[in-house]
Amino acid sequence: xxxxLKGMTWSHPRGYDPMVACSRLWQEKTGVTIHWExxxxxxxxxxxxxxxxxxxxxxxxxxxxxxQITNEGCLASLDVPGREAERQALAAGSVGQSYPSYAWNGxxxxxxxxxxxxxxxxxxxxxxxxxxxxxxLDLARKGRVLLPLRPxxxxxxxxxxxxxxGHPCAVGGHADLIDRDGGVVAFEMLSELVSLIDxxxxxxxxxxxxxxxxxxxATVVCAPLIYGYVSYSIAGFRPSxxxxxxxxxxxxxxxxxxxxxxTGIAVSAFSASIEAATNFAYWVAxxxxxxxxxxxxxxxxxxxxxxxxxxxxxxTSDFYRATRVTLETxxxxxxHDGYMPFQQAASDRINSGLxxxxxxRQVVDDLNRLFAESFTAA
Numbered sequence: 357x358x359x360x361l362k363g364m365t366w367s368h369p370r371g372y373d374p375m376v377a378c379s380r381l382w383q384e385k386t387g388v389t390i391h392w393e394x395x396x397x398x399x400x401x402x403x404x405x406x407x408x409x410x411x412x413x414x415x416x417x418x419x420x421x422x423x424q425i426t427n428e429g430c431l432a433s434l435d436v437p438g439r440e441a442e443r444q445a446l447a448a449g450s451v452g453q454s455y456p457s458y459a460w461n462g463x464x465x466x467x468x469x470x471x472x473x474x475x476x477x478x479x480x481x482x483x484x485x486x487x488x489x490x491x492x493l494d495l496a497r498k499g500r501v502l503l504p505l506r507p508x509x510x511x512x513x514x515x516x517x518x519x520x521x522g523h524p525c526a527v528g529g530h531a532d533l534i535d536r537d538g539g540v541v542a543f544e545m546l547s548e549l550v551s552l553i554d555x556x557x558x559x560x561x562x563x564x565x566x567x568x569x570x571x572x573x574a575t576v577v578c579a580p581l582i583y584g585y586v587s588y589s590i591a592g593f594r595p596s597x598x599x600x601x602x603x604x605x606x607x608x609x610x611x612x613x614x615x616x617x618x619t620g621i622a623v624s625a626f627s628a629s630i631e632a633a634t635n636f637a638y639w640v641a642x643x644x645x646x647x648x649x650x651x652x653x654x655x656x657x658x659x660x661x662x663x664x665x666x667x668x669x670x671x672t673s674d675f676y677r678a679t680r681v682t683l684e685t686x687x688x689x690x691x692h693d694g695y696m697p698f699q700q701a702a703s704d705r706i707n708s709g710l711x712x713x714x715x716x717r718q719v720v721d722d723l724n725r726l727f728a729e730s731f732t733a734a
């Protein structure tokens with residue numbers, strides 16, 4: 357009997373195209389058909405995973421959801437007995453902390469298929485990559501910088517600055533989110549940059565910024581902290597090519613501390629075809645598929661085999677090699693049940709503080725309070 361599965365991913369060529377391409381190959385290989393649907397980036401970051409799990413067999417998720425979805429019981433664990441060698445290979449191919457970011461309470465709830473973190477984007481025809489935060493501010497004073505600030509991206513930039521300064525935010529409930537002094541410095545740095553850029557950034561996510569940067573008439577040189585989108589580094593995707601590289605350094609630790617992003621492939625616990633969906637998850641996350649069908653199908657792979665591959669880098673303006681250090685030293689966000697509402701509330705608090713030019717200390721104190729409350733509100 358033929359099997360047909362439904363999958364949900366996010367609405368961007370990077371999120372949708374490789375799933376369709378790989379599913380076509382999977383159908384030829386196994387006879388299993390997978391129909392993919394897509395949601396906007398904003399929905400992808402906020403839509404309840406349980407509702408998706410009741411409607412789809414395969415779901416592309418963001419790792420901060422794992423604590424919540426574990427408690428809700430809406431995903432099937434992927435650590436299937438007898439497939440230990442395959443999981444070891446996937447773990448060995450992890451780019452940075454991508455693979456363990458989907459582990460929770462001793463179980464593996466998704467496999468990374470897309471690795472990303474905040475990196476730097478720039479227009480090579482308009483300028484060079486900046487290596488330091490101070491050099492980036494010089495560009496901002498000339499009106500040549502954009503920064504995505506639509507929630508949750510203002511919080512992501514705050515996280516990255518804290519980490520790069522050597523004050524990584526906490527992930528557990530027994531400490532403040534950030535020590536006050538470190539948080540104050542990071543918020544003041546963010547506030548200074550915001551005072552120099554277009555206020556329209558508060559309505560922009562990374563896709564909106566990259567679309568603006570890649571327009572033929574654009575004069576913006578740099579987005580210093582932005583989730584990398586490999587599509588824009590492929591010649592012909594947009595009128596103007598964008599390159600990506602390590603973040604501009606503000607501390608003494610190199611381009612470290614960036615807030616990890618990316619996506620993983622998960623299987624619904626409510627699926628009537630869990631085994632068939634799990635088989636696809638193992639296959640699409642594997643090194644061979646990631647560096648071939650997935651990468652050349654328009655995806656941004658989550659496996660190191662693809663990131664190391666010369667052909668994959670050649671057609672993407674060296675996207676993977678140029679951002680690898682930032683990715684390998686990225687910071688994993690909190691993942692407890694209660695984190696997702698905190699992420700929205702904290703982003704809103706940062707934005708209100710930036711817009712009203714509030715004292716950094718008050719904003720940081722509120723972030724620490726909201727973080728503590730997130731462990732009791734779930």
